[in-house]
Amino acid sequence: MMTLSLVVIASLIILLIVGTVRVVKGPTAADRMLAAMLIGTTSVAVVVLLALVLTRPMLVDVALVLAALAAVAMVAFTQDSERSGDSGADSHAASQ
Numbered sequence: 271m272m273t274l275s276l277v278v279i280a281s282l283i284i285l286l287i288v289g290t291v292r293v294v295k296g297p298t299a300a301d302r303m304l305a306a307m308l309i310g311t312t313s314v315a316v317v318v319l320l321a322l323v324l325t326r327p328m329l330v331d332v333a334l335v336l337a338a339l340a341a342v343a344m345v346a347f348t349q350d351s352e353r354s355g356d357s358g359a360d361s362h363a364a365s366q
Contacts (some may be wrong), residue, residue, distance in 0.1 A: 275323045282316050303347045310340030 282349035289312065314333045321329035 271325060275319055279316055279323070281317050282312050282319070286312050286316070299347075299351070301317060303344070307340060307344055310343070314340070 283356045286309055289305045289309040293302050293309065296302055317333040317336060319331050321327060321333065
């Protein structure tokens with residue numbers, strides 16, 4: 271069971287790296303925010319799995335805080351996009 275958990279954690283960390291590349295490269299603000307949400311969700315999964323593997327229940331609290339921060343970041347991005355009128359899709363279609 272522990273070996274399977276470590277393999278899953280390693281694959282999630284690879285997913286975090288891929289998400290980070292997507293945040294840096296773009297092409298639109300919406301794509302970057304979706305990648306940031308992927309990073310937030312994946313990091314919550316990694317921390318929960320580490321809590322199970324290391325038998326540290328306090329790490330579940332850390333995962334809950336990360337999930338709350340990811341939700342707040344998404345709300346802030348959505349409100350900022352509504353104010354500026356930029357959905358991200360229009361600028362991507364215009365660049366093609």
